[in-house]
Amino acid sequence: MSVPLYQAKAEFFRVSGHPVRIRVRELLRDGPLPVRESLAATEVESSALSRRPAVPRRSGVVSSRRDGSTVGYALAGGDVAELRRAARRVLAERVAGRHGLLDASREAEPAKVAAR
Known part of the structure; x- marks a missing residue:
């Protein structure tokens, strides 16, 4: 079953609209950034920050890349x-x-x- 475009748009903006997610995207404007480097700028706990990009990643707003134990995010x-x-x-x-x-x-x- 296909989702109407207006519903897809609403979902896109809903998942993109959280203040921490917006701040993370602002930090990514200059290029990819490891999660640990964005912790200080967002002032949230590590576990909360690592969950924040997961939703926009599934929506195609950000992409992720693992390098060993480090996960980095970038604008998609x-x-x-x-x-x-x-x-x-x-x-x-x-x-x-x-x-x-x-x-x-x-x-x-x-x-x-x-x-x-």
Whole structure:
């Protein structure tokens, strides 16, 4: 039985949306990284961190590679990195828009006070 595309998209974003998973993907933007090197940056326990990439790995967001006892993760491709960059642009625009509204509100406030 095939899954509708909208459900597949929802699942993709659901498994990608955990804050620790997002932080791990940010750390991977510069290339593959062993799990032990990302522990300090994410400030989570070793067992919790090693579980976090498993779900995105199954979803095709990250890939893993074992070298002896070391497991390293990397972004699964250019599209995943582009999606991360697109999300950053969207959020930056939202923040800029909010700051613009706040600035406009502040500029309008003195005029109201002076009019009284």
